[in-house]
Amino acid sequence: MNRFLTSAAAAAIAITASPAYAQPTPAIVKQCQTAADFAGCVKAFTTPAVVKDEVQPLRDAMKQVAARLTTGTSLADSTSVYQPVVDQLALVESAHGSDPAVVAARKATNMFGVMRSAWGLRIQADVSHKLNKSNVYICPTLKDTADIFDQQFETSINFNYSTTWAGRLFGVKLCTVADYQLPDYYMRSEIVQVLNSGATPTTSMEKGAPSSTKIFPQPVSDYSSGFR
Structure with a gap:
């Protein structure tokens, strides 16, 4: 003994x-x-019990998708680019609905759906090929998409434009918009920030809290010189 x-x-x-x-x-x-x-x-x-973090794969997917969106993608490929977040969110949303990453992923996913619609409408509003000019749009369409996004997600895209004299003459509100000033460009930036914020375990994302804002530096340029 x-x-x-x-x-x-x-x-x-x-x-x-x-x-x-x-x-x-x-x-x-x-x-x-x-x-x-x-x-x-x-x-x-x-031995301390090892607690598995079931939400970590979602955070990883959010980082991956944020990087892909930052690099750039096409409208056609955007759904497949964003799919990892959708898949991982579906796995953990019911059990971890209040987790900051889940809240952020849900918000980003809603934002992504609105952005894709805005992106498609922007393509339809592009009349550059008809005028043999670059970056010419029917701008009320762009403003409508930006305003809807701002209202739903409390962002501040604040899209404004100046109608060309030729557009006013023919009753069509035309303007030129650089690629980096397009509403969906700013929407993508907002989505990337929400994804990156939620992907950080220490970040506390409040449901419905606004992300940081991106404001156009100035109204988009007038296209009147092209019709003189």
């Missing part, structure tokens, strides 16, 4: 010497005295 206690004590000392395990209490030592594998028994009681 003394020999057993001596070996048990030695095992306990060896276990407690390791930083990976908590010091066994007298109750644990007593519980494990009759165990065939005393050291294994104590480890079972003292």
Whole structure:
């Protein structure tokens, strides 16, 4: 018996010497005295439980998609680019609905749907090919999409434009818009920020909280010179 206690004590000392395990209490030592594998028994009681972070794959997907959107994609490919977030969100949303990453992913997904619609409408509003000019749009369409996005997500795209004299003459509100000033460009920037914020475990995203705003530096340029 003394020999057993001596070996048990030695095992306990060896276990407690390791930083990976908590010091066994007298109750644990007593519980494990009759165990065939005393050291294994104590480890079972003292080894910290490993808690699996089920939301981490979603955070990883958010980082991946944010990087892809920042690099650039086409409207046709955008759905497949964003799909990893959709897939991971579906796996964890019901069980972790209040997790900041889930809240951010849900918001970003809603924003993404509106952005894709705005992107499609912008393509339809592009009349550059008809005028043999670059970046010419029917701008009320662009403004409508920007205003809807601002209203739904409390952003500040604040799209404004100046109608060309030729457009006013023919009753069509035309203007030129550089690529970096297009509403869907700013929408994409907002989505990327929400994804990156939610992908950080320490970030607390409040439901419905506005993301940081991107405002046009100035009204888009007048196209009147092209009709003179």
